[in-house]
Amino acid sequence: MTVARRSVLLAVWFVALLLALTGAGFAQSQAEGTTGLPEAFEIGLSTEEIVISSDFSGARLVVFGALDNADAKVLRQGGYDIVVALEGPVVPIVVREKERTVGLWINQGSERFDTVPASYSLAATRRLTDITSPQVLSQLSIGIDHLQMSRRAAGRTSAPNRDRYATAVRRIRSERGLFRESFGTVEFVSATLFRAELRLPADLPVGKHVARAFLFRKGVFLRERTDTLWVVKSGFESTVSDLAHRYGPWYGSFAVALAIVTGWLGRLIFRRD
Numbered sequence: 035m036t037v038a039r040r041s042v043l044l045a046v047w048f049v050a051l052l053l054a055l056t057g058a059g060f061a062q063s064q065a066e067g068t069t070g071l072p073e074a075f076e077i078g079l080s081t082e083e084i085v086i087s088s089d090f091s092g093a094r095l096v097v098f099g100a101l102d103n104a105d106a107k108v109l110r111q112g113g114y115d116i117v118v119a120l121e122g123p124v125v126p127i128v129v130r131e132k133e134r135t136v137g138l139w140i141n142q143g144s145e146r147f148d149t150v151p152a153s154y155s156l157a158a159t160r161r162l163t164d165i166t167s168p169q170v171l172s173q174l175s176i177g178i179d180h181l182q183m184s185r186r187a188a189g190r191t192s193a194p195n196r197d198r199y200a201t202a203v204r205r206i207r208s209e210r211g212l213f214r215e216s217f218g219t220v221e222f223v224s225a226t227l228f229r230a231e232l233r234l235p236a237d238l239p240v241g242k243h244v245a246r247a248f249l250f251r252k253g254v255f256l257r258e259r260t261d262t263l264w265v266v267k268s269g270f271e272s273t274v275s276d277l278a279h280r281y282g283p284w285y286g287s288f289a290v291a292l293a294i295v296t297g298w299l300g301r302l303i304f305r306r307d
Contacts, residue, residue: 071103077118077247077259085268086238093234095120095263097157097245101226108251109225115158115165115250116220117176118230120263122153122212123241129199145199147183152239153212154181157219157230166253174255176248178204178213211235240265 080096097118108114130144158165162177171180183200207213212235220230230247243263249256 073104073114073249073251073256074102075099075116075247075249075257075259076102077245077261079245079261079263082262083264083266084234084238085266086240087268090236090238092236093238095155095232095234095245097230097232097247097261099228099247099259101228101249104226105251106225113252115160116228116230117156117158117162117165117248117250118220118232119154119156119176119246119248120232120234121151121244121246122239123151123243124149125152125239126150127203129202131199131202143195145196147200147203150183150203151181152241153235153243154178154207154214155232155234156215157232158215158217159220161217165250166255170255174248174258178208178215181213210237212237238265240267 077097077099080098084093084095099116101114104114126146126148127150128144128146131142132139133142134140156177162171162180168180171177172182174180175182181204183203204213214233214235216233220228222228241264243265245261245263247259247261249258
């Protein structure tokens with residue numbers, strides 16, 4: 035074998051060995067999910083619109099998604115957590131405190147909140163305090179207890195016990211079923227696919243709802259994704275609601291006139307003389 039031919043064979047063998055080692059390293063990297071790319075995820079909703087009719091008694095919304103560039107080792111250890119929340123339209127509210135004084139209920143104080151979601155439904159892989167710290171939950175406004183209810187307008191003086199009023203808002207809306215949480219209801223259906231199921235109340239507010247999904251890795255917040263859900267009325271209820279918003283004074287006058295006529299007809303029909 036000539037020296038030139040031996041050199042060529044050694045070069046070919048070296049290249050083949052290098053390719054084999056590179057391929058093995060790449061395969062191991064893929065198996066362990068350590069491609070160097072950060073984790074990402076996408077979400078989708080089972081529907082983009084919920085129609086409310088006269089017999090509406092609540093709804094179920096499924097949020098599904100997929101992880102990209104997930105670390106296989108972290109997946110096996112259950113180190114990824116998903117939190118999904120559906121926030122209703124933001125509305126301003128005034129909370130008043132009443133006390134019984136001399137047989138009468140009298141307002142003793144009040145507080146205004148400008149950014150309170152009309153409804154809030156949450157699902158998570160685990161309890162929120164098991165996923166991350168309360169400080170992170172408050173920063174991201176995740177969970178009923180950490181939901182941020184701020185004020186847009188400046189120059190107002192907040193009540194000294196503002197947190198107590200905020201707690202009352204959470205309690206009242208939770209009792210009405212407008213604020214609700216469920217844990218263990220976000221599940222991985224495969225290594226990287228997950229689904230969350232949200233139960234929506236019967237008096238679901240009409241308007242634009244925002245679905246927010248959060249990805250955590252071993253307690254560290256990684257990503258947030260959002261999607262939009264519209265809640266609309268249909269049929270006679272939709273017509274009445276539309277008329278009330280477009281022609282408020284006329285609608286109010288018609289309602290008063292209808293009440294008077296109905297009362298007068300009832301008196302004629304049921305009078306005994």
